[in-house]
Amino acid sequence: MDESPWPTDWVRVALPGVVLAIVRDEESYGYLIAQRLGAAGFGSVKGSVLYPLLTRLEQDGALASTWREGSGGPGRKYYTLTDVGQQRLDEYSTAWARFTTSTAAVLAPTKDAQ
């Protein structure tokens, strides 16, 4: 996967909501989530960032998980979104939209500047 075009701080802030959204769309396991993040333009998200986040979201009750054995491999831990996770994602999406709108409004050039 390519490096993220975004500053690391931005990715870290966006990651919890984005991960919840990926799991909402599809029951996923860690490596698949990492691939989805890469495909969505977040670059190569390291395991050292992704898995502690997944563990935290699970501890907070936003995600639930089940292990499924693989054929010969160590198996995969599949995550699903819980009601708590859905609620958190809704709140996150609303807050994020407001935040980006406010930021864009400030960043947009004023008429005087034009």
Added chain:
Amino acid sequence: MTGKTDDYVTELTEELSLRDVPPEAAERIVREVGSHLAESGEDPIQSFGTVKHYADEFAPRSWTRRMLVPLVIVSALLGAGSALMMLNGIFGFINPSHGLWGLEPATRVVVGAVLFVCLLGLVAVMTVHSRRRVRDWKL
């Protein structure tokens, strides 16, 4: 799993255990690392960082982990000192000519017992601390 991955997950299991992560949580963490590495074929250090760095994400080093070497040395000294003093005291009772630093046999036994109690106390404090950390572990 490759040898490198095997080494990494083994080392990570030990490190998480030393940091008082509950065994079942440590097993899940390690298993997920193994699953990711098996699927991706990535280098463990490249993907997860060093074992200590990755363990930091789940549990900071406790004072017992940071002071592990000094604690082992102190425990060994207390144990050896206790055995030396008590045995010497007992031999002193059997043979009054058997001396140590001019101390009475009874004094040697008492000093040995005090050192032994100190060792037990140290082990008890570390055990209680470790159990509390396991019980209260949360990311």
